[in-house]
Amino acid sequence: MVKSQTATIIIRVDPSGPDAAAIQQAAAILLGGGLVAFPTETVYGLGANALDAAAVQRIFVAKGRPASDPLIVHIAALDQLDSVAAEVSVLAHSLAQAFWPGPLTLVLKRRPAIPASVSAGRDTVAVRIPDHAVPLALARAAGVPIAAPSANMFTRPSPTVAAHVLEDLDGRIDLLLDGGTTPIGLESTVLDLTGAQPALLRPGGVSMEALRQHIPDLVFVPRYVENAPAAALASPGMLLKHYSPRAELLLFAGSPERALARMRQAAQAAIQQGERVGVMLPNEEIGTFADLAVVIIPLGPRDDMSQIGRRIFAGMRELDRRGMQRILVRGVARTGIGLAIWDRLLRAAEGRVIETDD
Ligand code: TXA
Ligand code: MG
Numbered sequence: 542m543v544k545s546q547t548a549t550i551i552i553r554v555d556p557s558g559p560d561a562a563a564i565q566q567a568a569a570i571l572l573g574g575g576l577v578a579f580p581t582e583t584v585y586g587l588g589a590n591a592l593d594a595a596a597v598q599r600i601f602v603a604k605g606r607p608a609s610d611p612l613i614v615h616i617a618a619l620d621q622l623d624s625v626a627a628e629v630s631v632l633a634h635s636l637a638q639a640f641w642p643g644p645l646t647l648v649l650k651r652r653p654a655i656p657a658s659v660s661a662g663r664d665t666v667a668v669r670i671p672d673h674a675v676p677l678a679l680a681r682a683a684g685v686p687i688a689a690p691s692a693n694m695f696t697r698p699s700p701t702v703a704a705h706v707l708e709d710l711d712g713r714i715d716l717l718l719d720g721g722t723t724p725i726g727l728e729s730t731v732l733d734l735t736g737a738q739p740a741l742l743r744p745g746g747v748s749m750e751a752l753r754q755h756i757p758d759l760v761f762v763p764r765y766v767e768n769a770p771a772a773a774l775a776s777p778g779m780l781l782k783h784y785s786p787r788a789e790l791l792l793f794a795g796s797p798e799r800a801l802a803r804m805r806q807a808a809q810a811a812i813q814q815g816e817r818v819g820v821m822l823p824n825e826e827i828g829t830f831a832d833l834a835v836v837i838i839p840l841g842p843r844d845d846m847s848q849i850g851r852r853i854f855a856g857m858r859e860l861d862r863r864g865m866q867r868i869l870v871r872g873v874a875r876t877g878i879g880l881a882i883w884d885r886l887l888r889a890a891e892g893r894v895i896e897t898d899d
Contacts, residue, residue: 548712551717552567553719556721559678564675568684570716571589571590571685575599576588576603577679577714577718578710580676580723581671581676582673582725582746583671583726584726585703586613586615586687587600587692588689589688590687591614591687593656593685597612597659597688600612600688605695606690608658610695611667612659613668615671615680616680617670617676618681624686625651625652625655625668626649629649633647636734640747643672643747644669644729645746646729646732648733648735649665650665652666659688668686675718693705693706698854701722703719703721705858708858725850725851726850726853726854728743729745730748730749744761744880746881786865786868789867790857790868790889792894793807794872795897800895807869808830812833817836817867818868819835819837819860819863819867819868820869821840823842823849824843826843826871836863838856846877854885857889872886873886
């Protein structure tokens with residue numbers, strides 16, 4: 542009998558000062574070609590030795606991720622950058638100085654030491670220094686760059702607690718370092734510096750406003766694509782169906798009052814059809830649904846966009862676990878971290894946006 546699954550070891554670690562023995566064990570697994578999931582300041586990552594093509598291949602298999610979607614390489618310090626990336630420009634250096642460690646991923650020219658499979662065959666590489674003690678200690682202990690996409694199955698919402706990682710990957714990975722809830726809860730911003738103009742590929746933990754301090758004319762031109770893998774190759778990571786719950790999610794845009802009124806109508810109609818309905822809303826707005834048979838996920842105070850951002854992926858997963866068939870979410874203002882929240886909700890909705898201001 543072929544044994545396709547092994548037990549996943551789970552070790553709890555202090556997110557601000559992980560135990561050295563746990564880090565040593567994790568580093569040994571990485572250097573032996575294994576897979577280790579760990580918390581970062583954004584979401585949980587699924588790591589492999591970025592210099593080991595066979596280990597990198599295992600990431601794609603474990604996640605069910607198409608080989609056309611490139612991975613992010615994590616390093617522990619700026620002096621490792623030159624071993625990963627080439628032609629690092631003055632702009633790249635100043636962005637790294639300003640935002641690392643932190644949730645900004647830079648796409649640069651790839652060094653040959655990084656296997657082509659990490660970057661899905663491209664001559665570029667995505668790299669960042671995470672702002673979290675666990676991956677920093679791990680990259681230092683292993684002494685190699687660590688390739689790590691988010692630690693979820695392909696197209697599922699990204700994991701913000703260890704239980705989400707296990708939900709998707711238990712038995713498919715060697716070790717999970719459980720460091721509690723990830724502080725940002727949304728992935729890093731991906732900025733491509735290899736073209737004629739810097740291009741924002743994915744809004745994330747570093748806001749567009751902060752980047753504009755360095756790149757005044759930066760814009761986000763979403764180029765979502767509907768189908769993989771051919772289209773994904775032209776525009777990696779921009780698959781519209783991404784971060785999706787199993788339930789069908791609808792995103793309501795427009796003024797809060799109108800959006801809420803339309804959501805209420807939609808909830809009533811779905812309930813009448815016999816559907817199980819979940820709603821995700823700022824705390825102040827949950828009263829709108831108090832008399833309806835819906836499951837409510839309060840996302841946090843309306844003005845606390847950081848908290849809302851931290852909760853959306855967990856909210857989608859919870860509603861899936863509770864068997865919802867439809868999820869209704871009110872959109873957020875697309876400023877600051879709101880741009881990343883909007884992007885994730887839009888993709889979870891696979892583009893189903895209900896405009897309520899006309
Ligand atoms: O916050 C994060 O970025 C997390 C943590 C674990 O670091 N990682 C993460 O990785 O979200 P992943 O693989 O789920 O998303 C990586 C994104 C994808 O959209 C991918 O297409 C893009 O980065 N990317 C990676 N390498 C690229 C490259 N060479 N050129 C263009 N896009 C690239
Ligand atoms: Mg991902």
